[in-house]
Amino acid sequence: PIDITSFTNGVGTVEVGTTVNNIDLDWTLSKTPATQSLNQGIGSLATATRDYTASGTYTSSITFTLTVSDGTSSDNASTTASFQHRRYWGSSANTSLTDPQVLGLTKEFSSSRVQSRTLSPSAQYVYFAYPTSFGAATFTVNGLLNNAWTLVQRSVVNASGHSEPFNIYRSDNLLTGTYQIAIS
DSSP, X not given: OOOEEEEEESOOEEETTOOEEEEEEEEEESSOOSXXXXXXXXXXXXTTOOEEEEEEEEOSXXXXXXXXXXXXXXXXXXXXXXXXXXXXXXXXXXXXXXXHHXXXXXXXXXXXXXXXXXXXXXXXXXXXXXXXXXXXXXXXXXXXXXXXXXXXXXXXXXTTSOEEEEEEEXXXXXXXXXXXXXXX
């Protein structure tokens, strides 16, 4: 049977607020198909084609599905160009953070507040910041429930120019040492 051995896009994951004008799609097959097509209004493709550039203005996640057939069997695979928010964490001696200071913390793409970090502040506050839509946090520090956190809710403008309501948590006290902090 025919098999799609890989199907990827050139965007991967980008930050909400980014505009993508072209999404390059590439795939490999176990053998030459009798037919192949892409969704999203693209339709049938020549059987020798193994790449396609989807042109448009993309500002939110989009999934492309490739369907191939050898006349007897068929296969399909999907790839998503993903637009996600980032969450941030780190330490600072500042009692509050500006947008550039939030963006300067350690960051990663995520769709959840749930995380576990080991931080080693030195006479600093510990900060966690993430979109308000991820919900309220419960903190466990070194294995014990900990309520010594101050929450500020305000909009943060990300590096791509998108403004999003954020939960910005700061430890109530300046901390020194190594702390295992889990957020649920």
